[in-house]
Amino acid sequence: MDCNEARPLLDANADHELPAPDAQRVQQHIDSCDACRHESENLHALSASLRAQPYHRAPDALRARILAALPEGDTAAHEPIEAARGATQPRPKRSRLGDWLNSWRRPQGAMGLSGGGVGTAATIGQGWLVALVVALGAAAVGVTMSLHRPAQVGPFADELVESHVRAQMSGHDIDVISTDRHTVKPWFNGRIDYSPPVEDLAANGFPLEGGRLDYIAHQRVAVLVYRYQKHVIDVYVFPEARSGNAGREAVAGPSVAQTREGYSLAHWSAQGMTWWAVTDAAPDALSGLEKSLKDRLAGGSEQTEGG
Incomplete structure (x- = not known):
């Protein structure tokens, strides 16, 4: 393999997208060619730099909009509780996912736990909440970008x-x-x-x-x-x-x-x-x-x- 054959494949090789035989041939050429080795190193550095960029937590306002847009769940189980509390306003309908998310944010005492178990459960719950909110935020951003991208692109x-x-x-x-x-x-x-x-x-x-x-x-x-x-x-x-x-x-x-x-x-x-x-x-x-x-x-x- 010479430079003309290897250069169009360097990018795919850096991203580990080549079949094993092709990857081996490209790597053998890289090992013997200073110019292609330098270009391959640049591609690897660029790839590593992109992967190292920070991720940001989705804001609470975005979480609220996502939950509001989810399909409405069955709220019949909550109505007797609201009646017993003497609620004068009907309880807003929420999705099952919304109820599950909010269950992790209840006070520790409401979870019926005590001692170290409370701290552990709360910590795990908060970790899952953060992870799920970030995932939902990323999905929402992806959908929004796709919707606003011109159809031709x-x-x-x-x-x-x-x-x-x-x-x-x-x-x-x-x-x-x-x-x-x-x-x-x-x-x-x-x-x-x-x-x-x-x-x-x-x-x-x-x-x-x-x-x-x-x-x-x-x-x-x-x-x-x-x-x-x-x-x-x-x-x-x-x-x-x-x-x-x-x-x-x-x-x-x-x-x-x-x-x-x-x-x-x-x-x-x-x-x-x-x-x-x-x-x-x-x-x-x-x-x-x-x-x-x-x-x-x-x-x-x-x-x-x-x-």
């Missing part, structure tokens, strides 16, 4: 943003530096089993910086690296026939601009390929790149100038 788009950020952080965002498009296009030969259209759009304000290989949706993908002013634009190109879920997200018709965590994304189809672009520039930059690229391809540059 699917797992594949998330993976592209992660790929773009990872490339910028690693300092290995370009495998082949462009002198012109005839340098980049032949570089992909033998490294992937398709030939991506490559255009230098410097005249339109989008100079071609180079290209690289990446590993997206379990396949090797060609990435064309453009620059717009001080911003990098990664353009992922692969055949429509093999796009799978990515192709279903890149629906036919006008391209769809979207944002994810401060990054702009756009996708379109042209020349039998699916194109995805990611950048930290404004969405207008991607619209300009798409138009320039489509105009150049429609003009027959690939066919008239050769590949």
Whole structure:
């Protein structure tokens, strides 16, 4: 295994996602290659840093909203007690889960325990309460984020943003530096089993910086690296026939601009390929790149100038 084969697999190897035979081959290459070993160490450090980030307890107000939204439980067992207490107002209905949660918050004497047993039971109860509230809070936050996420942003788009950020952080965002498009296009030969259209759009304000290989949706993908002013634009190109879920997200018709965590994304189809672009520039930059690229391809540059 050489660097070209190993680099697209380093991220999956760092996350322990490769089958054992592939992981062994990648590790053997890492052990013998200083550049790939350095990149692998960076990926492991990034992964460890993300896992070390602190978690925060959900606030009481969120807990109250979650309990209020749960299905109402059977409150018949509580009505005789309320009547015996001379309650003038009906007892609010609560879910069974709500009753269970609140049972842990009763005074120690009400639990019918004494001595060390009371302290132990109260401590265990509070621990379970904290754990359950945190779990419910995390679930509620996840549902809220999913509900507010734009419908177009699917797992594949998330993976592209992660790929773009990872490339910028690693300092290995370009495998082949462009002198012109005839340098980049032949570089992909033998490294992937398709030939991506490559255009230098410097005249339109989008100079071609180079290209690289990446590993997206379990396949090797060609990435064309453009620059717009001080911003990098990664353009992922692969055949429509093999796009799978990515192709279903890149629906036919006008391209769809979207944002994810401060990054702009756009996708379109042209020349039998699916194109995805990611950048930290404004969405207008991607619209300009798409138009320039489509105009150049429609003009027959690939066919008239050769590949």
